[in-house]
Amino acid sequence: MATNLSAEFSRYDQKLEFILRTSAQIFADKSYHATSMRDISRATGVSLAGLYHYCKSKDELLFLIQDNCFGRVLQRLEQRLSTEPDPGQKLRIFIDNHLAFFAANMAEMKVLSHEADSLAGELQNHVSAKKQKYTKRARKILSDLKRETKETSVDVTVATYALFGMMNWIYNWYDPNGKLNVEQLVDNVTRLFLQGFLGGLATRPPNFASEAVTESLSVWRLVHSDDSN
């Protein structure tokens, strides 16, 4: 199975991923609007004509970055939630999944946040639909938890977006290589939010650190390789 996947991940796919990953970093550093295809050509070492072989436009690059991120984080979430019936544990999984994924993809996180309105038309609709599906998933978990425990008087809309705010703000301050590792970040955010939402009921500690450590969470498959040309 692994061999098949590797075979399918062709030279074309590898190069496209390298272009997307590099573009995400440039968009994060200097903003989407201030970046030209020439900047991307320079940073990737791929000629302008070569770039247009992989994507029709700068819009399409942004679309592919956004679509890949929401697609991957959602797919990974659904896999992990599929065997978990308890809403409290589901919430812990949601937080762990989101933070671990985006801590490994900080440039992409900044791009998702800052360039949420930079696409238009069909591309925008497609990404928005995935984002809405993801947001609704979080909201549903919080609603179920509220109904089941009857312990919170906090508005579910405020709680949902407060949770995304707490998590998504990390691109402004968090250093995955700093003194607080990802598991400690997840643990602190989970306790802060669960206790805030549920009060004294939020006593069960999270228990999935080992899974997050062993799995590669970059949205791209070739982050550590040297495939630049």
Added chain:
Amino acid sequence: MATNLSAEFSRYDQKLEFILRTSAQIFADKSYHATSMRDISRATGVSLAGLYHYCKSKDELLFLIQDNCFGRVLQRLEQRLSTEPDPGQKLRIFIDNHLAFFAANMAEMKVLSHEADSLAGELQNHVSAKKQKYTKRARKILSDLKRETKETSVDVTVATYALFGMMNWIYNWYDPNGKLNVEQLVDNVTRLFLQGFLGGLATRPPNFASEAVTESLSVWRLVHSDDSN
């Protein structure tokens, strides 16, 4: 005193504020980098030559917006904190002050968040110093609260930025004219965060809704006037 202040708020200041307020809205709508001085000229009805009478560059416009916001929210906070000795109440005041101010200045909030790195040199240093002072104020309140109550095991750095994340994310979803008014937003965020940080100790309800309702919180003084030309 009020009369003196009104007299000092000259025709020049009024026009500058109108230009800043309009620029903040355009930067929020289409990003700082994608906005030209010509766009601002068109939206304000002030000629390009006229604009340069009020500010030397687009950089200076962004600087004045950021500097005004951090300056005003910090000044208002210090006034309100000066007579309050209790760290728990200080935190309530901090949250109320931040949310009430930025709910009244949502375009500016988006600009502060997205364009935090768009300035350079002296202008950037000046704004960063105010922002750091403001962040340290929040962190100090949380540290004092943690030391005094001995009730939380949540890391103070995570808690500080989680709080800013919860609050600053509102520009992505909150409508001050929607079904949840600002006082309800403040109340929900305060309960969620305080209970999260302190657990069962966070029982005292906030009590400053009346103050927030009666005061005009726009960073600009002429939001409702019609001084466009």
